[in-house]
Amino acid sequence: MVGGIVAASLSMLSAPVAMAQDATVTQADESASVEDIVVIGSRIRRDNYNAPSPTQVVTREEATLQGFASTTEALQSTAVTGGTSQINNSYGGYVTNGGPGANTIGLRGMSPSRTLVLLNGRRVSPAGSRGSVGAADLNVLPTAIIDRVEVLRDGASSVYGSDAVAGVVNIQTRNNFEGVTFEGQRNEPLEANGAGGSTRLSLTAGVRADRWRAAGSVERYERDELTLRDREFTRCQTDGFRNGQDYIDPLTGQSKCYPITTTGSNGVTINTVALGVEGPPSASGARTFIGTAGVGAPGSVGTVFNRWRPNAGVAGGVPGFEGVGGPGNDLNVRDTFEDRMLNESLISPVDITTLYGEVGYDLHALGNAEVYGEALFNQRKSSQTGYRQLSLDYAKGSPLIPDSLAFSTISGDQGLNKGQDVGARAFIGFGNDHSEQEVDFGRYVAGIKGDLFLPEWRYDAYVSYSRSKSTYTSEQFLTDRMIESLDVVETAPGQFQCAELASNPGCVAAPALNAQTIRGALPQDWVDYVFRPVTGTTEFTEKVVSIGIDGPLFSLPAGRVMGFFGAEWRESEIDDTPGLDSQLGNTYNFSTSAITRGSDSVKEVFGEIEAPILVDLPGVRELTLNGSFRYTDYDSYGDDTTYKVGLVYRPIDWVTVRGTYGTSYRAPALFEQFVGATTGFLSNTNDRCNNYGAPGVNPNRVANCTAEGLAGDFQSTNSVTVITAGGADAGLAAETSTNMTVGLVVQPPLPSGWGDLAFAVDYYEIEVENGVSRTGAAQILTRCYDSNPADFAADAGFCRLVTRDAVDNSLTVRDSYVNLATDNVKGLDYTVRYRKDVGPGTALFNLAITQYTEISNKLFAEDPLEDYTGMIDNPEFTGTADVSYAWDKWRVRYGVEWIQGTDSYAYYGEDPATSDYDLATDDYWLHNTSVQYASDGWTATLGVRNLFNDNPPTISSGVYNRVGNAPLYSGYDYLGRTAFVNLTKSF
Template sequence: MRAFLLSSTVLVSAIAATAPAVAQTAPTAQDVTTVDEIVVVGSRIRRDNYNAPSPTQVVTREEATLQGFASTTEALQSTAVTGGTSQINNSYGGYVTNGGPGANTIGLRGMGPSRTLVLLNGRRVSPAGSRGSVGAADLNVLPTAMIDRVEVLRDGASSVYGSDAVAGVVNIQTRKNFEGLTFEAQSNLPTDANGNGGSTRLSLTAGVRGDRWRAAGSAEYYNRDELTLRDRQFTRCQTDGFRFDNDYIDPLTNASKCYPLTTTGSNGVTINTLGTGMMEGVAAAGATGTMFNRWRANSGVTEGLIGFEGVGGGANDVNVRDTFEDRMLNESLISPVEIVTLFGEAGYQLNALGNAEIYGEVLYNNRQSSQTGYRQLSLDYAKGSPLIPTNLSGSTFSADQGLSKGKPVGVRAFIGFGNDTSEQEVRFTRAVAGIKGDLGFLSDWRYDASVSFSNSDSTYTSEQFLTNRLIESLDVVSDGKGGFVCAQLANNPGCVAAPAVTTGTLAGQLPKEWVDYVFRPVTGTTNFKETIVSLGFDGPLYELPAGQVMAFFGAEYRKSEIDDTPGLDSQTGNTYNFSTSAITRGSDAVWEVFGELEVPVLRDVKFARELTLNGSFRYTDYDSYGDDTTYKVGLVYQPVEGVTFRGTYGTSYRAPALFEQFVGATSGFLASTQDRCNNYGAPNVNPNRVANCAAEGLATDWQQTRSVAVITAGGAESGLAAETSTNLTVGLVLQPRLPQGWGDLAFAVDYYEIEVENGVSRTGAGNILTRCYDSNPEDFKNDVGFCRLVSRDAQGALTVQNNYVNLATDNVKGFDYTVRYRKDVGPGTALFNLGVTQYTEISNKLFADDPLEDYAGMIDNPKFTATADLSYAWDNWRVRYGVEWVDSMSSYDYYGEDPATSIYDLAVDDYWQHNASVQYKADSWTVTAGVRNLLNQDPPTISAGVYNRVGNAPLYSGYDYLGRTAFVNLTKSF
């Protein structure tokens, strides 16, 4: 009964902004008054009602089951919780994300996971993951089987919880006083994905109690199968997506290329292609001219470069080249994962120290995840190499690019190598021990002291081409038997000679012995530790006419350490055409003291049934950047029955994550076209840029031929400080008393506004280059400002330092609307819930003098999202129908494109997802079955070259990539 009251009390008061319903009947006023004193997310003060100034959403385990979610991760990343903002999930396996591939995070209000604090039973969940950028809680570690409910606060709360609570707080509450034994099994199976992409969860939960003790725990196994690009129709053929028949059509097939080579972001590759110096030859279908430097094998060509047709060079479209092969469809659309989670909690009454209870929690989680990718291999054969056929011996492709030992490159082979695999294993442990009881010398005051230790220990492996082995394998001599051996075989006994340049080599037919020699697993390790010691006291201060003044005072110490050690080949830059990574190692610690007051000013007087003030304050002192203070004030005002006004205003902060302070120098690259001095003598170029490029001795028609190296590192040495923010929320709650038999209605609207200043960000290599070369020539000469971050060597190659600094400004503004209606109908009860999130502004800027760019309504940032469900419960049955909606989006205005004439498809229509389920509950067992995405709605599509895409759809977590999915959940208690 108590769990029922916890969830539905929030709903009736409409303080839970979009809380789903779980009860068949609503509690009466008498029921509400019997609720024990509890603590709800957003405050540390115990109270017997939910009239808090901040709106709180509650999601119960029963509602998550009815919606078909097989894990806490899925429920937390749903539109109802996130408001439609994009989240990092298992579709991001091929992208660089905090926590590494396989990590799943939550970020409220679209402000990223580092600005949302995740708690488990009111205590912060430490970051987990792999690679150097571990900085947010990984939702995979949460114990689904033991969870009772999830409380979501979309409001700044750093004065209550400390760092990271900028955009909101998510608190996962486990079951209390659980007794018995319960087995649960759930299976989710997509019906239109070749049987792939399904998930299974098995769990066992047990609890026992004695006169003075209690113990409970769970063991669970979760498995999600891989979903590949081959498994869904909208990912099987990635097209350019241009409008008005402007897609490039392959002249060989008269169809789309299925893996386009268009502008930035389209993921295209060149394969089955030979690169040479300019040579005369026969044009392939779609190519023009007689001189080419890119060739495709064609045995029918008997003149020019015999056996090859020209597919590139001069003004030829790069799409003429081969860009697709079937193995590309083996790439992960949703990466597979296997998770084992153990959770236990226990308590023992001492009958001493103020009727104290000693308590503890233990959490162990093991995640094994992997991702399948596709690799292109570019092999440079030195001029004069015996591996180059005689008819190509005169070709000079380029200067040495790192594989030819200083010799010019004769030819380059663009090879479709095939699939590669990345793997991660993350072992997360968390232990909590504490004591809580009454302060005997202060009536009704309690204390709670605890210590927790968390450890995330991971290994991560990726398959890489090792540069030193490629170099030695390409330096060959004849073995005297018609084959080749490595020239330096004596120094490298295991060296295997590279394959000769043949049509088979270009097609990816590579000797296994050679592949095994040059393509090797590279493994790194990551360890993240956090220790937290906290102490709190709460109780009444004194009595006012309107009630007791309640208070909470506390102190906390936290220390975090990170140690990421990439594989040695990654550290030394020995991974070919892949970024290098240095060791990330550092620690930080903080002392904090904080307090909270709740003051009942008026109660049950004319025009003030209730007026309550709430305030909190926190003093913070970090080792890394010093001290800071935050505060928050809130108000609840009920002038008459059924009408409540509420509001909060406060400040929050986010301390720089350890990786932002200490991440080891990591190298990456920009295209050579990003050199700001390219063709700087052209008309209408910024005169400062002209002067600065000339000062470097570059010709006016300079063209960069090398990639721009980008080095990313932490900002600790430059004095990285904390982000600061202000948060404003004001709301109205209406609970009109309807005539008898009309049911119960509640409506709430809340306006929110979050402004982050001094945001921790990287400037961006492009921004650095622009601001350096367009700066005052005197500043440029003296390496002032951004020019300190740019260097150019004697050959003209550029290197940019792109470290973490305090720069960005982020603003989010909008409204949350909630409607809840309940009515007895026939033998049961009908319940309707509607939650709408509106974003009126999602803006940011990098520099103080930049204009704010508003992204609300653009691709990946819908202005509106909504969820609605209608359920009907009678006897042992409950049926539910739910709808999720994501508003249409368009980016035409931002890019200055006229939608009537633009060749780009930069708009998506409204997206609707329908879900249905039915549940039968008997005395000792419950079965729930249903379908998610009932109408099998595919994501909308956009053009390549503008946004990151999955197949032809935007990479956006608000869309369902699985398609129609049937699910069944069985729970049996013993």
Template sequence: MSISKERLLTSTMVAGLAAFSVLSVMPSAAMAQDQSQDDEEEAAELGDVVVVGSRIRRDTYNSPSPVTVITRDDAVLAGLASTTEILQGTAVTGGSAQINNLFGGFVVDGGPGVNTVSLRGLGPTRTLVLLNGRRVAPAGSRGSVGSADLNVLPSALIERVEVLRDGASSIYGSDAVAGVINIVTRDNLEGIIVEGQYNATTDANGEGDQSRFSVAGGLSGDRWHLIGSAEYYSREELTVGARDWAHCPTAGFTGEGAAFGFSDYIDPMTGESKCFSLDNGGVTINTIGTAARTGVGAPGSVGTAFNRWRPNSAVTTGLVGFEGVGGGANNLSVRDTFDPDMLNNSLYSPVDVTTFFVAGGYDLGALGNAEIYAESLFNRRESSQVGYRQLALDYATGSPLVPAQIAALAPFAPNQGLNPGSTVQARAFIGFGNYDSWQTVDFAKNLVGIRGDFFIPDWEYDVYGSYTSSESEYTSEQFLTDRLVRSLNVVAAPVGTPDYLVRGGFTCAANVGAPTTMCIPAPFLNSATIGGDLPADWVNYVFRPVTGVTKYTESVFSAGINGPLFTLPAGQIQTYFGAEYREAEIDDTPGLDSQNSNTYNFSTAAITRGTDSVWEVFGEIEIPLLANVPLAQELTLTASGRYTDYESYGDDTTYKVGLVYTPVSFLTLRGTYGTSYRAPALFEQFLGATAGFIGSGNDVCNDYDAPGVNPNRAANCASEGLPAGFTATSSVRVLQAGGAAAGLAAETSSNLTIGAILQPSLPAGWGDLSFAVDYYEIEVDNGVDQVGTGYILSQCYNSTPAEFASNTGYCALVERNPATNGLTVTNGYVNIATDVLHGLDYNLRYRTDVGPGSLVLNASVTNYITRESQLFPTDPVFNSVGTLNDPEWSATASVSYSWDQWRTRWGVEWIDAMSDEDDYFARNGESLQNDYGIDSSVDEYFLHSASVQWSNDDVTATVGVRNVFNERPPTASGYWVGGIGNSPLYSGYDFVGRSVFINLSKSF
């Protein structure tokens, strides 16, 4: 049957398709209302289609679930240079934080350089990504590979992106908890299209440009068709130092906490708030630690007794050549913590992506007019990051590398660091400088299938198999502990020792009598060494690349049939039945030095290795109950069910029911309720034990005796023997591991969505209006996740002294070393008792004729109402909505005007103000009346973009500006918030700044 334009608009919108803000899109099949009459007639002749959210073929896009469709043309008009930018935009994600190239220097699932998407903020492992209706396997590096990497998706041939923000596990499988994203490529193309795009930043310091070039083409015969593309995408590095707002992160105290001893440290050298290191004060550099003694203090210091010193050749008394910068009542900020080399760190890490995609089909003329079809996707990602390292060198008592005035002091510490079995005379906290990490990820997916008419009239079958592999080689420059230890153990060099083994008359002790053993002695402890001026031969000896390899494979075999059962007065009952088998395997082998804990003060990792498989059978039915009767133009019931049997976690069933009701032409009501069952991802089950470090500022016992601190915390910190005014000097060690051995269970969830679409008939000439609203509730039980190091520490130390002493609950995950006072926290994968999310989506579209063309206004608003989680059922419940990186409100809007061959667009993205203050104090049992004088809140954020496009039959040119007003990310109290400069690290903000873009395409 044919469909009217109005009907298509109503059904396609579902969750407000016509009101997609940033991209202002309508699917090409449904056409925007300002397209030509020819396009409208073509759309009215639309045949059977399958849209994400259902496997049933329909002659409309009608669905009870909210679906948004993004077209390629509108993505170009918005200036988005990659598929990642399309899928991670505020309009798709509703403002929830995403992992992109901002996080190259952080430990993330999938490894550095990975780009993932998380719907509803529930994490990428709960969002399923499809390519042409078939799942995209995980890709990346390191042991936590478990989600699709958006880098692998082909951009050149994308026709549209369908986004289902509703649970669909019963339709697609266990990982479709929060929603599904389906990337649909063109299925036919005659000729060749060449396209290029360049996004150039306008900042005076440059950096961060993006470019993309692609060639796509297709050809066909009477019984066959072939389409393919080749493309290259590059993102240049954007360093921290290239943006002036990131140059000087400060504590950011407001001054209101000064009465309690909380205020910015004013650098006596500048008279301004002191710049801290990028981890907000957790790094000490250009300093040595010794046993306490009297000496001359540096500017800003107090007292005369010190145990931290900075080179100063002008000092001739006390510890000659050094000034005191720590110990006693001295503020830690007297020490050096900031190095200009830190500004070389990657803000956006660079990446080069090469992608080849080919698809085709051949009509057999047999087996039910069957077509054999195939797809092949090949992708290579080359990414890298620049970071900063501190190097702490321990010089042993009696070492000839220690100068006389320091050798005369008492030993600093016993048997620790780089001098096993010896006491430490002095520890040099050296600002080593920058180090590099890089990754190469090769991804390949091959698929072949057959589809045709089933032997039952009007039924069709589809059977396919696919094999996907991701192989990554990842490298990071590391200090090797064994070489550092060997180089620090020196003796006088015997006559005839090879020159490369000698430094100032000394050689490594291990080399005496064995000159063939390569070892370069450590540098002397002097001002040059302390300042990071290190001998190149020694650096090349102790600082080496460590390489690991990650392999992930997935095999899928799927079969299904669909068609009508019989006809009711309101229409045909449509069904789908299918079965699927999937098998996945992960094998991550870190470098031997990483496995053997031989990487000094850096993360270590064990081998991650495991497999899992699942058999599933599933079905779906659509029943038209009423149609074209009074108060029921349409009433359609849908239902689906799936039986799942995992090798690892056994079996379960899931279901989903939905209803679409149109009582009158201008109103459609819809709703769904469904359940999900998700077995933990392979890395969540089998991740090898991984150790890493976070800054010492994360120790919750810092200044535990300050006014206003939770009394339980103060008592618990004191019970460990920590002195008053305690300040941690050791990084917090964090252990992560898979949870299979600890009894990790599968998670279950439920998802309720209720919505309405309003399309009133406006007076003639007033245009067309569509409005959609959807309310959703998602509840995850036994959710698989990591609690977070900070949360574990706060909950442990804020527990009652009796609970703390019992070493149970959260405290079972915390251990403090009584000799060094250093903390170790186990943050493995566990089953969180409950994870609850409530929210609303609003979508609006208005279109009217103005002058020679048409005006289209789109707006999309997301309101998160509740986001709560608990590890144990007895834990207090906190609603994190409105805290940093978790906005309560976000919105996108655009207005476009089209006439003749021209189209213009203005777009706006908005992120609500956010604050951690109430949440922080509530979680830590402290009162806002005893304010620290922090401002861990950020203002609302607006981002504007503008563009203009001209096109004819074979050429399209688009130019525009993103972030028109060069809006910078908002700032907060940097010492408490962390991030870049004083800005929270949040994907919803634009850290690049204003950029101009141009896109040109030519058809041949």
């Protein structure tokens, strides 16, 4: 879509040069003949594209030339998003709004809940699974029947209502489509042996008669799974530290693959057992076994260990076990990796079926009215593969513990042993687990539009109903079954049965604690008993009733004043019911989930006026004023008024200055208000003070952990408790914002034969007050413990959300929805377009660059603004460029996407010359090429994305979430070099 991207700033040019809406010359010229159109950002029909707001038009032809197999892929491209990170298919192992498998879009680096998605100018309601459904899932959108996508990069709450804070995306279907078209596309990643590839097959058909029309499409999209095993940069995640600070695996002499880190896909302690001696807890918070590895006897003086690994060659100390790790020792001396970890999903698989239809019938009455309707049905089936560690507690005195380990006592009951002390704890590499989602989405629209009794006035009224119904399933260890299976009696030497078998006839005894069990070879009948699917359901519905009228109000010397006025009512409802085991906290070492249930409705009236002030005067070829307003009244948050004022000024024919200023209002989404109170747990490895005395640790973290009285070799033995809840009962307020854009468009007349040149630059500012957000528990911990020691001591900033228990040093993080004090985004968009006839055809060059001058926020009013511009995941500059040449039936294209390098050293107080962390990325380039041949009734397009197989840049662990060794950032390509072919046949 790069060819269409330049329309972001050029689309407001006069109609004869509005060909920027499409990359092909023929279609560009045809666009000039359109008489009555409504461009996104305004409700007023125009005979040209003059508009005060910058709009971007993306065509299906350019999407095909770039190799995008779906609307989702095109909308999440760097050219559309400006390089800001999006929730895509690489987030399957993370908790995201909309649940696993959902794809969303957030413009200007803001959350998806601040970008409104429309289909044919009408809202697309949220879809997804789990309680946090609050934004449109791009997966529900059709692809085959789409004509273009219009992107407004400007606040527009006064025009479109809540959510249009950062911008609006409107998907426009093909009007008046006739005939039948078959289309097929295959994208084949060449570096992953086809893994991660995608296929789309579609049929589009349309018919017309004198008084009626009908069109529709049916399509099937499938994406194959891409695992960590399939890409080189994810097969061996390392610490990635500089100055030789990686942990070196003694087995290979190289940096250890998948060590224990706190950021992204990483290793975990497996194949070990925790043992302890009778007595009080040690300084690190747990009883520890003292003795030399394989030599010392229980209680003897020597090395302190709290993990032991099976080793049949050890006869002394603890026979059959060697010590692997304890206070002061690197955790990575333990086993942290096994081959099944590479089965985890890097890009999750999905199957999507989409049916879309639209009809219209001319009544020849009610003002030449047309009755129209739309229907969209979409089903998504997605899944993810993960990896699970099983921490299995054996009670003191259990017959499952061998006599050689009977001396051990670790601590009190941790929940599996009916109040008894834990005798031994096995850390087992359980293997892969699976999650699945099935989301059925339906959207139905019925309306009527026609002429009013007033000359040139038209009306349009419609009702719509949308429903997302999903089921989501994950495999979980059930705590109650684990408890019963560990409470056993020995029926014969080496044979066990559940002690309460009479009351639990299906109970299967847990395996005995031995080397085989510790290594993860578990009896299948026991696994089938304790490891069960847990299924929840989510339903989201939205109803809309809307009416609008538009036409000329009166005339001024410079032309007619046009107006649009309307009213709308919307009601939304969410009902998420997690599986009963999840609600009751019966999922072992996994979060609990409460029911999310709530509704809200809003009534709105709105209007827009456009007035030509001056025209055809010296120094003023055009001066046009546009203004809009909206009164909003929510059941939940009361009423408010938003407005927007825009100005278009052309001093001469080929220079245009434009600008807008407006306000926005966003009531918190239903899940932000009502998401059920949830208590979850993060691994104890997320405690940022673990082993903080080791070399290379952030000095701020060292000072803050020391201030809490923790030893440098501190190791937490407690999970991190994370408490989340909706904000409705905690005074969560609606967020407000202001939005300003100022732009310049220049299209100088060139000498004959020199071609056509256009340039545009737009400056934008978005400032959100009381922004609704959750930071994320891991991020809260990092930003607290790496903060300035003075702020830490004052319990300021993010440290207000963290508490540490004075007795056992356990952490609790409160990560509920709150109102951020400020959230700012500022920057500039630059676009250049040049077209020239060369030889038998036409050459076209496009360049689009986005610059962020500020991406900042603060949690509390008294905190300083923190600017993340230019840091990892927030590049200052991104750009796209392409050159194409079209002649006869051929078209060739070459495109480049660019993401500027990033650097986070200064923010974390690190000197890049001496730091052990790698906190910088180089510039990233993606090259794409394609060729297209169009003959009578059929078209073939072939190309390659990521032509030079550029891998994502790498960073070190410990700061940012990673995929393998790369940042978790949607702007980077994880698939590698990918060939694609698209074939269409029309009748």
